[in-house]
Amino acid sequence: MFKVMQFFLDMDGRTEALRMIHKRLRDHFVGFPPRYVILDPVSQLVMSMLGGHTYSHVSKAAHADLVRNYRNWSDVRAAPVRDIEYIIRNVTYAEVKASRLVRALALISDESGHPSLDHLAAMSVEAAHDWLERLPGVGPKTAAAVLNTSYLQKRSLVIDTHHLRILERLQIVRPNTSIAQAYSQVMPLLPSDWSAHIMDVHHMLFKKLGQVICRVHIAHCEDCPLNQLCPYPDKSDEGKATLAMITSH
Ligand code: SF4
Known part of the structure; x- marks a missing residue:
């Protein structure tokens, strides 16, 4: 199994982890998000x-x-x-x-x-x-x-509470990270070839996962497309090792 932790063993494999997470979520939530009107x-x-x-x-x-x-x-x-x-x-x-x-x-x-x-x-x-x-x-x-x-279409990642909760469970960020801290930490990790639109889709996919599978009070890990990547809730000693590695930074 290719755990997220393996990515952390190089300089900062979280960028590749995010790319893989994005692909798995897209493959799982086919057709999501639907097209919507871009506002001023x-x-x-x-x-x-x-x-x-x-x-x-x-x-x-x-x-x-x-x-x-x-x-x-x-x-x-x-x-x-x-x-x-x-x-x-x-x-x-x-x-x-x-x-x-x-x-x-x-x-x-x-x-x-x-x-x-x-x-x-x-x-x-x-x-x-x-x-x-x-x-x-x-x-x-x-x-x-x-x-x-909006039609400004700048490369900036929206992180809401669903998104933040999943980032923590995936150990991309530490537990009890604020949205402002998560923004500062995750933005530099996003693949440089991701457009503003891909960042928007990325957020929407995380939000969708948080609404229907990785919910606040219960994580339906058995139904989750990230199950093989995710150490939460300490599915193995690897998960604990990952957390220790992050929190020691
Ligand atoms: S495997 Fe479980 S904890 Fe990890 S992202 Fe999926 S639902 Fe959330």
Whole structure:
């Protein structure tokens, strides 16, 4: 069996491990992810800000309700926060998100009051992340989503809680790693020939695995396409050795 640990024995075989993991997930989830509409960066920012701790179908419905109720993001920026809160009331922490959303839209507006993030296109991924993460309610996950999945199409990996949990179980990152730490550690490991689109697919595949197989309270390892690669939950002494190797770095 070709365990992930074997990759760690060279300089840093985690890049090849990620490539193999990606292929296995693609082969398993045939046809996933389906095609979807690529949003402009401001729309993606709003979508991602609504999405925290909320089911995707709920945040998508809230986003659609905003689009239905206002002509554009300028009007959302100018609306009373309590009106926004009411429209997005089904998302988690609606009060906080409404306030942050209106403030963020104000901060990204030009002199005419038009919210735009198009200037990020000329920035490096690192600079664009720094810029976005200064906005209220924007962390590395939301910033990566704006940069990667909008039409900006930058090479930035979205890592959500599903993705992070699986990275930990695969021992690609240490236990109790934050999303920000995981982003910093995993980004340099991604194959240099992966496009922004492949990074997006990579994240979606991890998320899918986390939703249906490698779930938070139970990992259905017997059904998992990564079972032969994965040391969790210490399937053998090799798994323990891998963990010790990583955590000693
Ligand atoms: S083998 Fe088990 S723990 Fe490892 S990724 Fe698959 S479901 Fe998760």
